[in-house]
Amino acid sequence: MEKFHSCEGLVAPLDRANVDTDAIIPKQFLKSIKRSGFGQNLFDEWRYLDHGEPGMDAARRKLNPDFILNLPRYHGAQILLARANFGCGSSREHAPWALQDYGFRVIVAPSFADIFFNNCFKIGLLPIVLEAGNVDQLFREVHATDGYRLVVDLGDQSVTAPAGESFLFDIDPFRKNSLLNGLDEIGLTLQHSERIKAFEEKHRAVQPWLFA
């Protein structure tokens, strides 16, 4: 997993609640057996005017000029500002893969769907929950200011706006440590191998049919 310390980046606002994983990466792109290359199909149905299929050359497709990420002022955005329940729907990790591959490193929203939220941490994409009122304020500021940037510091658990105002966010200490150090969680868990085996023995004694 990639390490994450801080991010100072351009912000793109996606002003819709309940953005689902089918919208983030439509199902036809889930047929890939690779982990990379999903960025060009992020928000495919909103981003392009034609219908996208795997293998199409994105450079030759017609962009939807009205979609927020296609506006020149948001090119190169690394922070996505979103609304409530972002990432609802399926468990597809292709959704965070697509956001990360596109260039996003942070997503700020008043709430996230559980599976999506969890998946982000596994790949070093940082989902940040801020209070709805603060998110509203950020939306107003982004809309009003060209080149609006935020500074996200994981160590301090803070998001700082250009005027200097800071918002603190919560994060589980285990997840924070994993992100800061880019830890391999499977490797960490395997350090508990003996514990897992001991548990398994106890479990087998109580519910032998699970191992029959």
Add this chain to the structure above:
Amino acid sequence: MQTLYDKLWQGHLVHEESDKPDGMALLYIDRHLVHEVTSPQAFEGLKLAGRKPWRLDSILAVADHNVPTTGRSHGISDPTSRLQVDTLDQNCEELGITEFRMNDLRQGIVHVIGPEQGATLPGMTVVCGDSHTSTHGAFACLAFGIGTSEVEHVLATQCLLLKKAKAMQILVEGELGHGITAKDIALAIIGKIGTAGGTGYAIEFAGSAIRALSMEGRMTLCNMAIEAGARAGMIAVDDTTIEYIKGRPFAPRGALWDQAVTYWRKLKSDPGAAFDQILRLDAAQVKPQVTWGTSPEMVTTIDGRVPDPSQITDAVKRHDMEHALKYMGLAPNTPISEIHPDKIFIGSCTNSRIEDLRAAADVVKGKHIASTIKLAMVVPGSGLVKHQAELEGLDKIFLAAGFEWREPGCSMCLAMNDDRLASGERCASTSNRNFEGRQGPGGRTHLVSPAMAAAAAVAGHFVDVREIY
């Protein structure tokens, strides 16, 4: 005093990473279900790291998302779909994982075949790289969907790093009216609490109306827990649970069976156990539900109307509603009964089990689909469901009524195979998600119960199934 969720959590706790109650913990996983879409990158990661699956006998694999529902003898024509299914076959063969291949009678939707085989047993932790894994909670399991990194994690370690959720109890008391199903309960709950209402919670469904449901109905309800935002839904063990499991291929037998049943009987919340939130629903008040928008929470009753965004004061909500109505091609205040579907889809991990097919067949028996319906299809949840339905003659009822009778798979629930809506087409669907483009780009989905989908097929528009059947 513990909730069912507390018992399942405690019973699988290997290690706590923090001394705080809300810290990350390592939980043991009993059953790992695998399908072709979310597993290839996990198997690749495992291989690259030089790791092996921790416990092969915990894994059951099946291809369901990409498989065609017609002409299987010719294989899969789409090369990208074929590669994904072939990749699963190869990975399972190399590692020695039990897999039901496409032409195996036992093949089907992963959430249908797990319980059908008895591979889902009470008290288990069940995971799958698929959000509808919540389905298995119907068996008093802690069952939830995971991402591909976690699929790899479970393969390698038999464990997952998790944070304990809060506990919610949804009490549904009373008797459901004639023609009202678990699907209507699920949609009514989502309409009430919203698609984020269960976020951060594990939901236990309880009450007399839940106890009266068959296992099929309980699976439908737990399946939709994720549409309410809850990663897991669950229901306590009772006689219905145990009767369902008895004799299934993966279920214990003989003395082990008796021992298991004694253990399983304890899988319920203790009287007086504390929930973080309790919600009540009067079963007698539940009417047939129909979604009108692009989120399962955008739902009303068959006697209702499409809402009017101009009546909504919250700006974000109003904007979303306007957007949804535009996508759905619906005018505010249109009666639901005046909406005309073009296609009918009976299937998906929500509603493709034998009871669902029986309910739909009861409605269409001796009738024919309306002339305006371009396609009506039934996609059984598994080869064994299909076989059972054929033994009962349900296939003949559907075919005589003008339905197509297909091979099992996820099909037009998410349209990864060739079954999909064309842009602008409207579908009465027994699936679980009405998101934009879910059933095909530009497709318009209305979620309903199997009986309501069948009734719409016959009438050519949504109609109260209680009036015609």
